[in-house]
Amino acid sequence: MKILVTGAEGQLARSLVERSQFHPAVELVAIGRPDLDLAVPGAAAAAIRSVQPQIVINAAAYTAVDKAEDEPDLAFRINAEAAGEVAEAAAAVGAAVIQVSTDYVFDGSREGPYDEAAPTAPLGVYGRSKLEGEQRVRAANPRHAIVRTAWVYSPFGSNFVKTMMNAARTRDLLTVVDDQIGSPTSALDLAEGLLRMIAIWAEDRDRGLGATYHLGGAGQTSWCGLAQAIMAECAKRSLPAAEVHPIATSDWPTRAKRPANSVLNSGKFVRTFGFEMPAWRDSVAVVVSRLAEPER
Numbered sequence: 001m002k003i004l005v006t007g008a009e010g011q012l013a014r015s016l017v018e019r020s021q022f023h024p025a026v027e028l029v030a031i032g033r034p035d036l037d038l039a040v041p042g043a044a045a046a047a048i049r050s051v052q053p054q055i056v057i058n059a060a061a062y063t064a065v066d067k068a069e070d071e072p073d074l075a076f077r078i079n080a081e082a083a084g085e086v087a088e089a090a091a092a093v094g095a096a097v098i099q100v101s102t103d104y105v106f107d108g109s110r111e112g113p114y115d116e117a118a119p120t121a122p123l124g125v126y127g128r129s130k131l132e133g134e135q136r137v138r139a140a141n142p143r144h145a146i147v148r149t150a151w152v153y154s155p156f157g158s159n160f161v162k163t164m165m166n167a168a169r170t171r172d173l174l175t176v177v178d179d180q181i182g183s184p185t186s187a188l189d190l191a192e193g194l195l196r197m198i199a200i201w202a203e204d205r206d207r208g209l210g211a212t213y214h215l216g217g218a219g220q221t222s223w224c225g226l227a228q229a230i231m232a233e234c235a236k237r238s239l240p241a242a243e244v245h246p247i248a249t250s251d252w253p254t255r256a257k258r259p260a261n262s263v264l265n266s267g268k269f270v271r272t273f274g275f276e277m278p279a280w281r282d283s284v285a286v287v288v289s290r291l292a293e294p295e296r
């Protein structure tokens, strides 16, 4: 099974490359900038035609949530138009497409976890651009899966876990927002979930295609709770660990507004593909351990 992944240097793409070693039936080709720049119309189609994959995972995205407020055209170009082009080009070679999307399609006003049928109402440019990406993918390729995830961290790239661990090297006290809750997700777990979904498609052609799924770390916490868990894991390993105090969103103004609650209910993915994400805290421990290792 040949899989083309966009955004080769991103957290998810690098996690897919790593996890694909445990899926021998998979041949994974990851392409990123400058070889595949989604800002260039037609670039995705050329790459897909040349690789001739059975599945395309669109892991590339404009992910700078605050900067997107000032660069809406670029955010929509990458997250909406290019996502549609990827899906259309996949359809043209007979490939299914997995479009990775976000909890930021929701406004956060709901009590309790969001399921796939919950109404979308993004609060900012990033969420709006990703939502339009979902719509374009659905329209361009019936053999799609939209997989919304949240609060992604990994041993790769920039992410909240790395930021907290770095901050603890120079500060004894960190203040972190406690009134936004969500589903912290290890990109390694997300990658494993996507590869299991693809393995199911190989056995039972197209099971669950043409649908939207949520796939986030099991359980929920706030950014402050996540930071405290990271620090607890650091302390266990005698790494620098800071005290973490809660603050309100109003004490930490950001350019883009974030949903107060974006906890994802991943039950539909479990029911359809039989894969359950680990508890978020266990995956934080795995990634802190990886980040504690000297760079290889």
Ligand SMILES: NC(=O)c1ccc[n+]([C@@H]2O[C@H](COP(=O)([O-])OP(=O)(O)OC[C@H]3O[C@@H](n4cnc5c(N)ncnc54)[C@H](OP(=O)(O)O)[C@@H]3O)[C@@H](O)[C@H]2O)c1
Residues within 6 Å of the ligand: 006, 007, 008, 009, 010, 011, 012, 013, 032, 033, 036, 037, 038, 039, 058, 059, 060, 061, 062, 063, 078, 100, 101, 102, 103, 130, 148, 149, 150, 151, 152, 153, 157, 158, 187
């Ligand atoms: N990170 C999160 O917290 C989060 C939460 C919910 C959903 N998601 C979604 O999950 C998916 C994977 O996210 P991630 O955390 O792996 O993101 P990431 O680490 O920020 O990686 C995104 C990748 O997209 C690439 N990219 C950006 N503009 C591009 C362009 N014009 N052409 C080609 N590639 C381009 C970047 O390339 P360069 O390396 O060249 O910059 C980067 O490698 C995305 O769809 C994202 O929207 C992420």
